[in-house]
Amino acid sequence: MAVYTDVTPEELEAFLSTYELGRLRAFKGIAEGVENSNYLLQTEAGSFILTLYEKRVNPADLPFFIGLMEHLATRGIDCPQPVRNREGVALGTLAGRPALIATFLIGTSVRRPSAAHCAALGAALAGLHKAGADFTTQARVNALSVAGWRPLFEQAGARADTVAPGLAALIADELAVLEPNWPKGLPTGVIHADLFPDNVFFTDGTLSGLIDFYFACNDLLAYDVAICLNAWCFEPDGAYNLTKGRALLAGYQAERPLDEAEIAALPLLARGASLRFLLTRLVDWLNVPSGALVRPHDPLEYLRKLRFHRAAQSPRDYGVG
Amino acid sequence: MAVYTDVTPEELEAFLSTYELGRLRAFKGIAEGVENSNYLLQTEAGSFILTLYEKRVNPADLPFFIGLMEHLATRGIDCPQPVRNREGVALGTLAGRPALIATFLIGTSVRRPSAAHCAALGAALAGLHKAGADFTTQARVNALSVAGWRPLFEQAGARADTVAPGLAALIADELAVLEPNWPKGLPTGVIHADLFPDNVFFTDGTLSGLIDFYFACNDLLAYDVAICLNAWCFEPDGAYNLTKGRALLAGYQAERPLDEAEIAALPLLARGASLRFLLTRLVDWLNVPSGALVRPHDPLEYLRKLRFHRAAQSPRDYGVG
Incomplete structure (x- = not known):
């Protein structure tokens, strides 16, 4: 479970306004990942995951991670796809942290794999x-x-x-x-x-x-x-x-x-x-x-x-x- | 933030099968409420909130809360509406806890009210x-x-x-x-x-x-x-x-x-x-x-x-x- 950084709706709306994702409909901190803060966003454009990178992630590594996800998505791998803002930039800043909006993946993980x-x-x-x-x-x-x-x-x-x-x-x-x-x-x-x-x-x-x-x-x-x-x-x-x-x-x-x-x-x-x-x-x-x-x-x-x-x-x- | 009780996808799918909500598409523990465990569910029927009632809630009070939400919804109040299962029962049991599925409300809370x-x-x-x-x-x-x-x-x-x-x-x-x-x-x-x-x-x-x-x-x-x-x-x-x-x-x-x-x-x-x-x-x-x-x-x-x-x-x- 991980929601370390508190994001106010006001900050988030301002951040979202730099994207082509429409108005914010709902957002919830979610218990996913152990290294970063994750939020589920619902906007007029659908569901997305907002990740704020916490101190265990080295900001210098973020372009690698984001570039990799984009690369894999173009190769047909079902993985979160970084969403770019109106200026074509995927990695932003929110609540003083590096922040990424990515597509939401359907599915649930299994606890007892067969x-x-x-x-x-x-x-x-x-x-x-x-x-x-x-x-x-x-x-x-x-x-x-x-x-x-x-x-x-x-x-x-x-x-x-x-x-x-x-x-x-x-x-x-x-x-x-x-x-x-x-x-x-x-x-x-x-x-x-x-x-x-x-x-x-x-x-x-x-x-x-x-x-x-x-x-x-x-x-x-x-x-x-x-x-x-x-x-x-x-x-x-x-x-x-x-x-x-x-x-x-x-x-x-x-x-x-x-x-x-x-x-x-x-x-x-x-x-x-x-x-x-x-x-x-x-x-x-x-x-x-x-x-x-x-x-x-x-x-x-x-x-x-x-x-x-x-x-x-x-x-x-x-x-x- | 509150996700106290761990629910496996397998348990949840079995629980959901008693409802008319279609197949499970995604579920995430969410940081909402401080007394109970809350999950956002996405099913073929839409988005819902699953609440597992933890020990600070008296199970004897649950029929009051659920009856009240149902009553208020019929009076036009925008509040979570309990979802009844195929047998017409709203309050179930999941992971050993009393459990309720309710409708998902659109909107975000304000941090600095005007x-x-x-x-x-x-x-x-x-x-x-x-x-x-x-x-x-x-x-x-x-x-x-x-x-x-x-x-x-x-x-x-x-x-x-x-x-x-x-x-x-x-x-x-x-x-x-x-x-x-x-x-x-x-x-x-x-x-x-x-x-x-x-x-x-x-x-x-x-x-x-x-x-x-x-x-x-x-x-x-x-x-x-x-x-x-x-x-x-x-x-x-x-x-x-x-x-x-x-x-x-x-x-x-x-x-x-x-x-x-x-x-x-x-x-x-x-x-x-x-x-x-x-x-x-x-x-x-x-x-x-x-x-x-x-x-x-x-x-x-x-x-x-x-x-x-x-x-x-x-x-x-x-x-x-």
Whole structure:
């Protein structure tokens, strides 16, 4: 849930008057995204999402995100399309924050993805990777790939053990394995990097949209697959669902076949992806003020996933190869 | 902001299937109301608000609130209209909570009401009082009128002085004045009791809707006027804006003239209304966990208003009589 910045109707009407969207009919702060403030707007032209970018987003990255969404929309990807104002500019300022109006996507996210959902997700991810292949006017380094993990670990430090005994040592072990062995030379491109079920909309069982491109960056395409295996194919009890994994990977490969090196790297990439979310969740967890009403995601969910990956023997354990 | 109860799309689709609203197209938790969880639904039939009633609402009161909204809608008041399911029942159960789907009202609330907004609000309040006059099938005692204040004061106790030095003594003085002198015999009926600017929608400058009937009850009609004078006619610096007060009262009286006794009682009613919000805000303020991210309303805003009322001499100080 996230509405951090308060926008008055008066400010919003003034902002809207620079767009060709007609009069404001209604607006509501919505509980979507955790990094930014989001509002649903209804104007004479329809429904839109207004996003105010909060301090965790680097304003220098916004042209990349906006350019990417525009690029993907022209390639037929169902994602929010930035709306430009009368002067042709998409990124504005509202309530002292960078602000974007984007089209509203129909659909709802699923909480308990089925194998069919995973197959659709795999296909959409491959479609995204193909559509992003010629987005070359801008680039963004992935701050949350292997080079970014040790600094996160250092932020948590010994306090990691307050979350789970032995956690600091386990993370140190992981870094010692992953840093020297992280794959090199695999196909790269634009990845979403955060394609969790709440960022994927379905309508009547059909995948109808992808949202929240604010972790998108240039990195290994197969790392994005590994992130999705973590996010979509584990059960609430921590078990990896091989049927869902197979479905996701088959869906992906029907659109973009993984090469041999990518398949071989998959167990290590999945292990790294689980460490990435374990670390960011751990740091968030340790930095929440006591008594806060907003609870961060549980880092231990990703500790359980990491344990699966440490025990995995081969790509076959994930449903491929 | 309030989304307390998490609803999965799967639960919601099952719930919606008992209504004649078509398929679910989108739903978003919205930051509206502070007592309940609210979601904006988009279905094939249009936009709706789904409310899940949280623990601060007494389920036994829900038939009163729902019956009142239905009654007011038939009397031409623009308020959310409860939607009944295929079995003709409005109140359902979702995610273990009492749940209601109501129509979506167009409009946005104003943050800085003008005198024209106050005039429109006054007229709408009188219209509400007239429309509620024949809602007699159910009744609800106002738990937050004069008899409810001392128990609130006792909850705060000496801790009141941690919010403002001398506050406990001032509240004790007020209760000593208000309890024996609270008006009796004034016209009664259904009052909204919480008609703050965020519960009133305007569209293109015209009042287009009233929402949030979850404090509605049977009480003195003029007490509702006094609540609105407090909520609409003070400036951010604490000054009473006589022009706005005159506009609100004239707007009200054009629809329902206040009688002499009501006018004479207005200063005391306004004083009581300010104490009511001072006390509830004070208790909420004292009971917030340290470090909480949701900050309650500032009780001192109502201390400043109370000081104005203590100094007021006559109804003329409010713009009437």
